[in-house]
Amino acid sequence: MTTPVRQDLVVLSLEPWDEVWRRNQHLIAGLLHDDPALHVLFVEPPVDHLHDLRRGAPLTLGRRLRPLTAHDGTPTGRAWAYRPTKWLPRRLAPGADDRRARAVHRTARRLGMSDPVLWVNDPDGAAVLRATGWRSLYDITDDWLRAERDPAEHRRTRQNEDLLLADCDAVVVCSPALARSKGDRVGRTVSLVTNAVDLAAYRRPMARPGDLPAGDYAVYVGTLHPDRLDLEACLRLAVALRTAGAHLVLVGPALLDPLDLTRLExxxxxxxxxxxxAVVPAYLQHAAALVVPHRVDDFTDSLDPIKLYEYLAVNRPIVSTPVAGFRDQPGHRVITASPQQLPAAVLRVLSAPPTPGSPAEVPSWGDRVRQMRDVLDRVRAGTTPR
Known part of the structure; x- marks a missing residue:
């Protein structure tokens, strides 16, 4: 029996590898479990001390190179995570992205990765592509050109994305809106790989978490991020629920300004x-309503929210602002309301809960892993359409 040829993959992620699983972790873990020849270096976003200080977060150090194990959801011995530290802003330390690129290159070589495929999710990873020339794919999960950013950051993101769209061997997008905008912009074929859910985990009954408040609650599960959350809609909803004897519960990493978090509480x-x-499904299964108080703008219109699939999987009432994914669902599955009318819509659900229908058919992460494996195979073989 012949030993399979080792396949190396370097992933430049927008999120760290931690217990809050996102698209990258589901896909990479699935690929590792399916292919015993695959080895992965997962590059996390740099620790940014000044940014942490501004938002009142505790200071942390970059975790450098560490092995991922079964505890992290990956096969032991074939995956590593690397997180550098960003000491100063770019305006004070020019060339930071190039230094990070050289560090990634050195780290890959230490792991015996001489000719890996580069998977870019973070647009700042364009520097790694410039420095290495590795075969590559660009996985676009957010349209950062539509987010509110200062002019210098917007220019840098556009320049990086121009390079990635032009030079990567394959471009993958997570939403139809991104497929249209990025495909039209660069004039090339893009692969649509939408998000999904771990169906077995979300449909397995779980006990009510002990840290929930007593009584009914409406829950939002996801990163509390100013680019996505409509803060004023959240405040109105929290007040309306409190008046009705219920609660708005927010589950997810809190990236809001400390003052905004204080206002919410x-x-x-x-x-x-x-x-x-592993415990997130329990917060959804016991909720009176699952809510999506998102901003309605060009940025959120580009998204394919993972919470859409997670919410549908647990078959609870869903109330959302009219954002991509949710507004396309039939009325018996998702109630949409403007940010101003969201509290009234949620209160109606709480006062007259709808009768649950049959669970929606939603894709699993296994389906998406197979799609990404096909893209990676084409990149390795040099057969991706340009």
Whole structure:
């Protein structure tokens, strides 16, 4: 029996590898479990001390290179995570992205990765592509050109994305809106690989978490990020639920300004923070309503929210602002309301809960792993259409 040829993959991620699983972790873990020849270096976003200080977060150090194990959801011995430290802003330390690129290159070589495929999710990873010339794919999960950023950051992101769209061997997008905008912009074929859910985990009954408030609650599960959350809609919803004897519960990493978090808690919201992926389904299964108080703008219109699939999997009432993914669902599955009318819509669900229908058919991460494996195979073989 012949030994399979080793396949190396370097992933430049927008999120760290932690207990809050996102698209990258689901896909990479699935690929590792399916292919015993695959070895992965997962590059996390740099620790940014000044940014942490501004938002009142505790200081942390980069975790450098560490092995990922079965505890992290990966096969032991074939995956590593690397997180550098960003000491100063770019305006004070020019060339930071190039230094990071050289560090990634050195780290890959230490692991015996001489000719890996480069998987870019973070647009700043364009520097690694410039420095290495590795075969590559660009996995676009957010349209950062549509987010509110200062002019210098917007220019840098556009320049990086221009390079990635032109030079990567394959471009993958997570939403139809991104398929249209990025495909039209660069004039090339893009691969649509939408998000999914771990169906077995979300449909397995779980006990009510002990850190929930007593009584009914409406829950939002996801990163509390100013680019996505409509803060004023959240405040109105928290007040309305508190008046009705219920609670708005927010589960996920809190990246909001400390003052905004204080305002939410003063309005009656329960901000629980990040929870491990294994226990998240329980917060959804016991909720009176699952809510999506997202901003309605060009940036959120480009998204394919993972929470859409997670919410549908547990078959609870869903109330959302009219954002991509949710507004396309039939009325018996998702109630949409403007940010101003969201509280009234949620209160109607709480006062007259709808009768649950049959569970929706939603894709699993196994389906998406197979799609990404096909893209990677084409990149390795040099057969991706340009």
């Amino acid at each position: 003063a309005a009656g919201a329960v901000v629980l923070g990040a929870r491990a992926a």
